[in-house]
Amino acid sequence: MNIPKTNLKRVVIVGGGFAGLELAKRLKGAPYQVVLLDKNNYHTFQPLLYQVATAGLEPDSIAHPLRKIFRGRKQFFFRLAEVKKVQVDQKQVQTNIGNIQYDHLVIATGSGTNFFGNQEIEYYAMSMKNITEALDIRSLLLQHFESALLTDDLQERQALMNVLIVGGGPTGVELAGAIAELRKHVLPRDYPDLDIRQMHIHLIEAAPRVLSGMSEQASEAAQGFLEKMGVQVWLDTAVSSFDGKRAVAGDHEFLSKTMIWAAGVKGSPIPGIPENAVLKNGRIAVNAFNQVEGQEDIFVLGDLAQMASEGQPKGHPMLAQVAMQQGKNLSKNLRNLAQGNSLIPFEYDDLGSMATVGRNKAVVDLPRYKFQGFFAWFVWMGVHVLQLIGFRNKLLVATNWAYNYFNYARDIRLIIRPFSRPSKPDNL
Numbered sequence: 472m473n474i475p476k477t478n479l480k481r482v483v484i485v486g487g488g489f490a491g492l493e494l495a496k497r498l499k500g501a502p503y504q505v506v507l508l509d510k511n512n513y514h515t516f517q518p519l520l521y522q523v524a525t526a527g528l529e530p531d532s533i534a535h536p537l538r539k540i541f542r543g544r545k546q547f548f549f550r551l552a553e554v555k556k557v558q559v560d561q562k563q564v565q566t567n568i569g570n571i572q573y574d575h576l577v578i579a580t581g582s583g584t585n586f587f588g589n590q591e592i593e594y595y596a597m598s599m600k601n602i603t604e605a606l607d608i609r610s611l612l613l614q615h616f617e618s619a620l621l622t623d624d625l626q627e628r629q630a631l632m633n634v635l636i637v638g639g640g641p642t643g644v645e646l647a648g649a650i651a652e653l654r655k656h657v658l659p660r661d662y663p664d665l666d667i668r669q670m671h672i673h674l675i676e677a678a679p680r681v682l683s684g685m686s687e688q689a690s691e692a693a694q695g696f697l698e699k700m701g702v703q704v705w706l707d708t709a710v711s712s713f714d715g716k717r718a719v720a721g722d723h724e725f726l727s728k729t730m731i732w733a734a735g736v737k738g739s740p741i742p743g744i745p746e747n748a749v750l751k752n753g754r755i756a757v758n759a760f761n762q763v764e765g766q767e768d769i770f771v772l773g774d775l776a777q778m779a780s781e782g783q784p785k786g787h788p789m790l791a792q793v794a795m796q797q798g799k800n801l802s803k804n805l806r807n808l809a810q811g812n813s814l815i816p817f818e819y820d821d822l823g824s825m826a827t828v829g830r831n832k833a834v835v836d837l838p839r840y841k842f843q844g845f846f847a848w849f850v851w852m853g854v855h856v857l858q859l860i861g862f863r864n865k866l867l868v869a870t871n872w873a874y875n876y877f878n879y880a881r882d883i884r885l886i887i888r889p890f891s892r893p894s895k896p897d898n899l
């Protein structure tokens with residue numbers, strides 16, 4: 472790979488998500504040559520993907536070009552590259568644009584959707600981990616409504632209009648709320664020929680409550696909000712099959728052609744990482760300095776890293792805050808390494824969590840306070856706008872939200888690139 476040679480040691484960072492980006496930004500002025508590799512030339516703000524999927528925001532308002540962030544930075548190089556393999560013995564990574572040597576390697580490739588081995592569900596259900604997938608959901612929802620207008624078969628029409636969301640974590644709850652708002656404010660006006668009352672939104676969760684990572688107070692409030700908005704919430708109910716039209720969950724059968732799977736995540740490791748470090752869930756076991764055991768020059772950050780500790784035997788939650796804080800800690804440790812100082816163990820500072828259900832409705836758990844409703848929604852909006860990267864994105868999102876709020880609108884109802892499933896694998 473064409474990167475200038477220097478006397479500086481080289482840090483190669485794979486992934487410009489929350490962890491990799493934070494680290495790369497904080498290495499400004501450090502005595503290293505920094506090379507950032509990502510298969511996309513932009514950073515994605517995943518917490519707002521659901522708004523892209525439900526026609527509330529344009530995709531470019533939650534994506535930011537990586538090159539722009541590092542404009543003018545000395546000894547920094549970005550390359551648009553998909554990393555294929557790590558060759559630990561040669562201190563080298565293989566990518567689709569060539570190989571690159573490293574002194575320190577940082578892997579922050581995030582996570583993917585976990586279908587727990589169910590290939591049928593994986594084929595028919597939609598997942599939402601990146602902008603392409605969010606746009607696919609937006610297209611599919613609208614395509615199904617266009618098709619519903621064309622059929623006389625009542626069952627078929629019902630299946631086209633119904634939506635199943637599997638997983639009652641923040642993503643499932645936020646999606647269910649946003650689709651319920653589409654049903655209330657937008658779809659009846661867009662499709663006056665359809666009886667929108669026939670559209671059912673089911674949120675199916677295997678655990679006894681939604682938002683199980685938050686307080687019971689937050690779970691109860693979120694469920695209450697959803698039910699008021701007409702979402703049917705199914706708890707203690709695990710989906711076992713989906714053939715593209717019919718889903719089975721416990722004793723229930725659901726008729727729907729749209730299933731959005733938000734029920735599991737797994738690490739996205741890169742081949743070549745020593746096998747004993749790769750856990751069953753695809754995450755990589757790391758020590759308190761984010762190092763892969765036995766590989767002092769390889770660090771893993773963010774969703775991919777599983778750092779077991781006394782209070783957290785399964786590692787920290789897969790959250791943007793954890794990823795950013797690990798990036799920050801590693802930036803200090805790489806400076807320490809350069810100066811021959813000892814490393815600082817990572818400690819997660821839990822700043823709280825939040826989820827929104829819809830207009831004027833959100834739940835917030837802070838370390839000292841928990842609150843729900845309008846104020847929580849206001850806080851949720853403020854925090855998300857502030858966390859977005861770049862003034863343009865902050866402005867776009869804030870103005871879009873203000874417009875949507877006053878007009879009850881979700882105007883980006885465009886089927887720009889129609890969704891079609893790839894051909895069915897032989898084993899299904």
Ligand SMILES: Cc1cc2nc3c(=O)[nH]c(=O)nc-3n(C[C@H](O)[C@H](O)[C@H](O)COP(=O)(O)OP(=O)(O)OC[C@H]3O[C@@H](n4cnc5c(N)ncnc54)[C@H](O)[C@@H]3O)c2cc1C
Nearest residue numbers: 486488489490509510517518554581773774789790791794
């Ligand atoms: C829909 C959704 C909603 C969420 N909502 C919240 C929320 O409200 N609050 C919260 O705290 N967290 C939320 N999260 C979780 C949060 O987004 C993740 O914890 C966070 O993105 C993890 O950061 P990361 O840097 O580990 O990975 P990511 O941010 O996923 O970044 C990984 C990067 O690696 C790149 N990459 C992957 N493989 C390769 C490869 N082989 N070669 C080159 N590049 C590669 C990707 O293009 C990407 O840029 C949400 C996640 C999703 C999917």
